[in-house]
Structure formats: structure tokens, C-alpha cells
Amino acid sequence: MIDFWLHPALILIVGALLLPIMKSPVVRRPFLVLVPVLTFAQVLAVNAKPGVYGVVSYLNWNLTFGRVDSFSTIFAFIMGLMCIIGTVYGMHDKNQFQHMASWFYAAGSLGVIYCADYLVLFLFWEMMSFGSVFLIWCRKGPKALMAGYRYLFVHTAGGLFLLAGFVLRYQATGGDIFFGQLDVANPQLYTYLIAIGLIVNAAVPPFHSWLPDAYAEASFNGSVFLCAFTTKTAVYACIRALSGMDLLIPMGLVMILGAIIYGILENDSRRVLAWDIISQVGYMIVGIGIGTPLAINGAAAHAVVHILYKSLLFMGTGSVLYMTGKTKLTELGGLYKKMPVTMLLTLIGGLSVSAFPLFCAFVSKAMIITAAMNQHMMWVGYLMLLASAGPFVYVCLKLVYYIFFGEECDEETMEKAAEPPLNMKIAMIFGAFMCVFVGTYVPFLYNMLPFAFVEYHPYDAYHIAETLQILAFAGLGFFLFRRWLKPTNTISIDLDWFYRMFGRGFIWVDKTVIETVDTWVSRIWDKVAITCLMVVSNFWSWFDWHGIDGVVDGFARSVHGLGGQVRKLQSGQIQYNIYFAATVLAIAIFAYAFA
Amino acid sequence: MILRLIDYLRDHLKVVVACCYVLIAAVTAWGSVVAFNSHHTHMFFEKWPGFWSFFGFAACFGLLTVARWLGNCVKTREDYYDD
Numbered sequence: 165m166i167d168f169w170l171h172p173a174l175i176l177i178v179g180a181l182l183l184p185i186m187k188s189p190v191v192r193r194p195f196l197v198l199v200p201v202l203t204f205a206q207v208l209a210v211n212a213k214p215g216v217y218g219v220v221s222y223l224n225w226n227l228t229f230g231r232v233d234s235f236s237t238i239f240a241f242i243m244g245l246m247c248i249i250g251t252v253y254g255m256h257d258k259n260q261f262q263h264m265a266s267w268f269y270a271a272g273s274l275g276v277i278y279c280a281d282y283l284v285l286f287l288f289w290e291m292m293s294f295g296s297v298f299l300i301w302c303r304k305g306p307k308a309l310m311a312g313y314r315y316l317f318v319h320t321a322g323g324l325f326l327l328a329g330f331v332l333r334y335q336a337t338g339g340d341i342f343f344g345q346l347d348v349a350n351p352q353l354y355t356y357l358i359a360i361g362l363i364v365n366a367a368v369p370p371f372h373s374w375l376p377d378a379y380a381e382a383s384f385n386g387s388v389f390l391c392a393f394t395t396k397t398a399v400y401a402c403i404r405a406l407s408g409m410d411l412l413i414p415m416g417l418v419m420i421l422g423a424i425i426y427g428i429l430e431n432d433s434r435r436v437l438a439w440d441i442i443s444q445v446g447y448m449i450v451g452i453g454i455g456t457p458l459a460i461n462g463a464a465a466h467a468v469v470h471i472l473y474k475s476l477l478f479m480g481t482g483s484v485l486y487m488t489g490k491t492k493l494t495e496l497g498g499l500y501k502k503m504p505v506t507m508l509l510t511l512i513g514g515l516s517v518s519a520f521p522l523f524c525a526f527v528s529k530a531m532i533i534t535a536a537m538n539q540h541m542m543w544v545g546y547l548m549l550l551a552s553a554g555p556f557v558y559v560c561l562k563l564v565y566y567i568f569f570g571e572e573c574d575e576e577t578m579e580k581a582a583e584p585p586l587n588m589k590i591a592m593i594f595g596a597f598m599c600v601f602v603g604t605y606v607p608f609l610y611n612m613l614p615f616a617f618v619e620y621h622p623y624d625a626y627h628i629a630e631t632l633q634i635l636a637f638a639g640l641g642f643f644l645f646r647r648w649l650k651p652t653n654t655i656s657i658d659l660d661w662f663y664r665m666f667g668r669g670f671i672w673v674d675k676t677v678i679e680t681v682d683t684w685v686s687r688i689w690d691k692v693a694i695t696c697l698m699v700v701s702n703f704w705s706w707f708d709w710h711g712i713d714g715v716v717d718g719f720a721r722s723v724h725g726l727g728g729q730v731r732k733l734q735s736g737q738i739q740y741n742i743y744f745a746a747t748v749l750a751i752a753i754f755a756y757a758f759a
Numbered sequence: 760m761i762l763r764l765i766d767y768l769r770d771h772l773k774v775v776v777a778c779c780y781v782l783i784a785a786v787t788a789w790g791s792v793v794a795f796n797s798h799h800t801h802m803f804f805e806k807w808p809g810f811w812s813f814f815g816f817a818a819c820f821g822l823l824t825v826a827r828w829l830g831n832c833v834k835t836r837e838d839y840y841d842d
Contacts, residue, residue, distance in 0.1 A: 424822055424826075428822065428823065429830045429834060501762065508761055553815055625793045626797040629811070636812070636815065637783065637787075637812045637819065638816070640816060648827055654835060654836065656833045658833070
């Protein structure tokens with residue numbers, strides 16, 4: 165029997181390579197559905213048989229492409245599902261490159277999730293980076309181009325940290341390339357390098373600015389993929405390697421609270437959601453830092469539900485962008501009249517992110533908070549509870565209010581506004597259904613969690629009452645202080661200021677200092693070096709002319725002279741030729757006879 | 760249908776707001792009773808009547824206040840990086 169293990173990522177890669185030959189929409193559209201559906205089916209088939217598969221010997225290493233266990237199955241499941249939702253949402257997009265980039269990106273994520281060593285991890289990690297950057301560039305325009313380059317710069321730097329970390333670890337451990345839990349209690353230099361490499365992709369401060377920068381500039385369907393894969397794959401990798409690393413707890417809290425503040429200040433709807441990604445990933449990072457089975461279950465559960473509701477929200481704002489071309493809250497308003505279904509579905513995403521009872525985040529976020537309380541980290545728990553008011557205020561209320569209600573936008577935008585194409589609506593309706601389904605039928609999510617033995621019951625009266633009170637009074641706060649939240653035509657300076665200014669400083673140094681030095685070096689070269697070279701070359705020219713050429717030309721002149729003399733013998737008269745030939749023959753016979 | 764419902768609610772905004780106040784008060788009252796009888800509280804003050812209501816309001820006010828203050832420091836014009 166042939167032991168053949170088909171990696172789900174391979175289906176996406178082959179599909180992406182075949183896509184350009186699918187020119188006709190009649191073939192392309194079914195193909196766009198078929199490939200992610202087949203991938204998801206293969207994910208389910210692979211998940212059904214835990215074990216180690218796809219081990220390839222290369223040089224002295226055993227590279228493992230398929231580690232199927234309770235950690236990888238839940239993440240692969242949601243990534244496979246998200247690939248279907250994202251592809252269906254953008255199915256009408258004629259840009260083949262967009263779909264190819266999306267599938268390579270998703271394949272990279274599945275590759276990371278199933279791998280078991282650092283070499284394969286790095287391979288797929290970089291595939292994700294390069295696949296995702298094209299989703300930003302696909303929007304076209306100078307802003308998207310520059311944002312893509314900044315994204316690539318940050319992720320390449322992160323990848324290099326990861327590479328440096330595992331190379332150092334390889335040397336320190338005598339050749340171990342296994343990707344698993346690091347000794348976070350006794351961290352070495354390589355532990356920190358690997359951690360930096362991983363948390364760059366999780367957008368942990370101070371490496372977070374790439375996220376709102378890039379996701380807001382991506383294409384309408386590109387951001388749906390982006391919001392799901394990069395940060396959550398990094399969360400998965402952090403769960404694998406950094407569980408129980410105390411340092412992650414304060415970092416996660418900074419993410420949660422800092423991103424809420426920036427989200428409140430933001431004017432661009434997709435940037436608001438991008439800041440909320442950082443905030444929600446902060447909960448997962450705190451959970452990983454706590455490291456108990458309940459906390460890890462919470463981090464994994466929150467990653468799953470976060471993919472569902474955040475993609476729904478990005479699909480909602482993406483629909484507004486697709487139909488009106490606008491994303492700024494100051495340029496939108498009153499769209500419920502033209503896009504009521506989109507409004508309703510976006511509202512479901514908003515209620516989900518707010519962790520309302522019956523919506524998906526309600527069953528996940530509280531696990532992390534409870535895990536902190538159980539470990540007697542009361543301040544951590546209370547700060548997370550405090551922050552839970554944030555998403556309700558700036559996503560569910562502010563975002564929905566200023567896009568779909570509030571002051572009506574200009575006539576031109578209102579005229580353009582309409583419900584998006586059917587495939588976009590189908591993807592959003594499915595996403596909304598999943599948000600409610602996961603929030604109401606708890607075993608669906610809980611049965612997939614890594615630590616099956618941990619029991620948690622989200623729907624107890626105290627938890628419901630606590631959540632409803634916080635959200636109700638946060639809503640009251642919004643109602644009373646809503647003018648403080650009025651969006652303005654501004655941006656907020658963030659830590660990306662440093663590398664943007666570094667880039668500008670580099671160009672300034674290049675244009676002023678380096679260019680000046682270059683000019684002076686050229687002038688000195690012209691004056692000194694060229695003169696010296698001319699003297700030397702004149703000497704060699706003279707030597708060549710009078711020395712080398714003298715010998716060669718003298719020989720040539722001699723040959724030329726001799727030839728002239730010989731030429732004179734060739735008069736062209738037959739009697740002279742016979743006379744000379746007979747003379748030479750007579751001399752030869754005479755010499756032969758008397759020799 | 761969605762449109763008609765929204766327009767109806769907007770036409771009766773005062774009633775909607777009043778209903779929301781009643782609902783908020785009801786949630787607070789119910790939450791206080793549940794907390795008083797619950798064994799799930801982590802600290803003693805969670806049993807105080809309306810603690811989580813106050814907590815939610817203070818959280819919202821605190822976040823908005825910090826955002827307003829920070830906004831004065833970090834907000835700048837949209838074309839700041841375009842120069």
C-alpha cells in the first residue's frame with residue numbers, strides 16, 4: 165500500500181498555478197469555488213487522522229510537512245473555511261493575480277500550521293509574506309504601492325529575526341530543527357530572536373504599525389484574506405513555541421488598550437477594524453502568556469471566532485468601498501437606505517466583536533479573562549474586562565453609526581451606493597451565520613479546542629449579567645459622549661513614524677551627503693586620477709609606437725621590400741620565366757650530380 | 760422590511776431612547792441580584808449593586824477621555840506623510 169499524504173496547501177498552490185489558463189468565466193468561476201472547497205475537504209480528511217505525515221529527508225534533516233494534532237487541526241479548520249469565504253466574496257474580481265496571491269497566502273498559512281520544523285516553517289512563513297504583499301499591491305495606486313513596500317520591509321525584517329533565531333538554536337542544540345515549545349523559563353538569545361520573528365507577524369508593539377497601514381490600503385477583497393491569516397497564523401506559532409512566556413502578558417495588555425485608543429481616534433473604517441485586530445490579538449497574546457490549558461484554549465477559540473467576525477466586518481466595509489469607493493467615516497453616512505442588508509450583516513459582526521451573548525466572541529474572550537482570574541492575575545483580568553467596552557463603542561456603535569446612519573453623505577456617493585453583488589452577499593451571510601452559530605451552539609467550537617479535558621461554561625447567569633451591564637453602560641457612555649467620537653479628517657501619528665522618517669532621512673542623506681561626496685569624488689577623479697592615467701597612457705602609447713611598433717613595422721617593412729624585389733622578377737614574359745626555371749633546374753641537377 | 764423598521768424606530772426616537780433607559784435599568788437590577796447570589800464573583804466589590812454597570816460606564820468614559828487627550832498629541836493632517 166502506498167502511504168500517500170496530500171498536503172492541503174498543495175491543492176491551493178496547484179490551483180493558483182492553473183488559474184491563469186482558466187480564461188472563460190464559465191470555467192473560472194466554478195474553479196474558484198472548487199479549489200478552496202477541495203482544500204477544506206482535504207483539511208477535514210487530514211484532521212481526521214492525527215499523526216506525523218509528509219516527512220522528507222533532505223541533506224541531514226528530516227523535514228516534516230504534516231504534524232496533525234489538537235493544535236494544528238483547529239487552526240487548519242478555520243483557515244480552510246476562511247479560504248472559501250474569502251474566495252467566494254471576491255469571486256467576481258477579474259484580476260487573476262488577486263486570486264493567485266490569495267491562494268498562495270492561504271497555502272503558506274496551512275503550511276505553517278501543519279509543519280513541525282523550523283526550515284519548513286520558514287519556507288511557508290515567507291510564502292505568506294510574499295503572497296500577502298500582492299494583495300496590497302492589487303489595489304494599485306501609489307499609496308498601496310508604498311504601503312506594500314513598508315509591509316514587505318517589516319515582514320522581511322521579522323523573517324530574518326526568525327531565521328537568525330533558529331540558526332542560533334540549531335547551533336546551540338547540536339542540530340535540532342524541531343518547531344515546538346521553547347524553554348521560556350530560561351530564555352536564551354535565540355529564544356528572543358524567534359519570539360521577535362513570531363510577534364512581528366502578530367502585530368505586537370512596537371512591531372504593530374504595519375497592520376493598520378497595510379490592511380487599510382489593500383483591495384476590497386484582499387483585506388478580507390489579510391485580516392484572517394497573518395496574525396492568527398502568528399498566534400498559532402506563538403501557542404506552539406511561546407506558551408507561558410510572562411513577557412507576553414504586559415505586551416498583550418498594551419495591544420488591547422493602546423489599539424482601542426487609536427481605533428477611537430481613527431477616521432478610516434478599515435483602519436478602525438485594523439486597530440481592532442491588534443486589540444483582539446492582544447487578548448490571545450495575554451492568553452499565550454498565561455499559558456494554562458484554559459488560557460491556551462481561550463487564545464485558540466478567540467483566534468477562530470476573531471477570524472469569523474473580523475472577516476465579516478471587513479466584508480461589510482469592503483462592500484461599502486466596492487460600491488461607493490469610500491472608506492472614510494467623514495465621507496460616509498446614511499447608507500442604510502441603500503445597503504440595508506450590508507448594514508444588518510455588519511451590525512452582526514459588530515455585536516460579535518463586542519462579545520454580546522449569543523454571538524461568537526462571548527464564548528471565547530471570557531475564557532482568557534477567567535484564566536487570568538484563576539491564576540490570581542486580577543489586574544490583568546479587570547483590565548481585559550475594562551477593554552471589553554471598547555469594541556462595542558468604536559466598532560459596533562461608532563463604525564456602524566457613521567457609515568450607515570449619521571449625517572447623509574454626498575449625492576454622488578448616495579447614487580453609487582447599492583447592495584453588493586450576490587457572491588459578496590452570500591459570503592457575508594455565511595460569515596454572519598457562523599458568528600451566531602458558534603455563539604449559540606457552543607460544542608461546535610469547544611470540541612475542537614486543544615485541551616479537551618478543560619471544562620468551561622460561558623452561559624452562566626453571572627457572566628451574562630456582567631457582560632450585559634458592561635455593554636449597556638458602555639452604550640450609554642457612547643450616547644452621552646458621542647460628540648467626542650465624531651470622526652475628523654485626520655490621521656494619528658504612530659510608531660511607523662520612526663521608520664517612515666528613517667526612510668526619508670536615508671533619502672535625504674543620500675541626496676545631500678552621499679550625492680555631494682559622489683560629485684566631489686568624480687571631480688577629484690577627473691582632475692587627479694584621469695591626468696595621471698593620461699600621462700601613463702601617453703608613455704605607453706609612445707612606447708607602443710616607437711618600441712613595439714618599431715620592431716613589428718621594421719619586420720613588415722623588410723618583408724615588404726623583399727616582396728618588392730621578388731615582384732620585379734615576376735615580369736609576366738614567358739621566355740624569362742623559362743630561363744629562370746631552367747637555370748634553377750640546371751643548378752639543382754649540377755648540385756645533385758657533384759654532391 | 761429592514762428599511763421600514765429603521766425608519767419606524769427613527770420616527771419614534773424618544774420612545775426608543777426611553778425603552779433603552781428602562782432596559783439598562785432592568786439589566787442593572789437583574790445583574791445586581793445575580794451578583795449578590797452568585798459564587799462566581801472574584802472580589803468582594805463585584806457583589807455591590809450595579810458594580811458592573813458602573814464599571815462599564817467608567818470604562819467607556821475612561822477610554823474616551825484618554826483618547827481625547829492622546830488625540831490632541833498624535834492627531835495630524837491627512838497629508839502629513841505625503842509631503
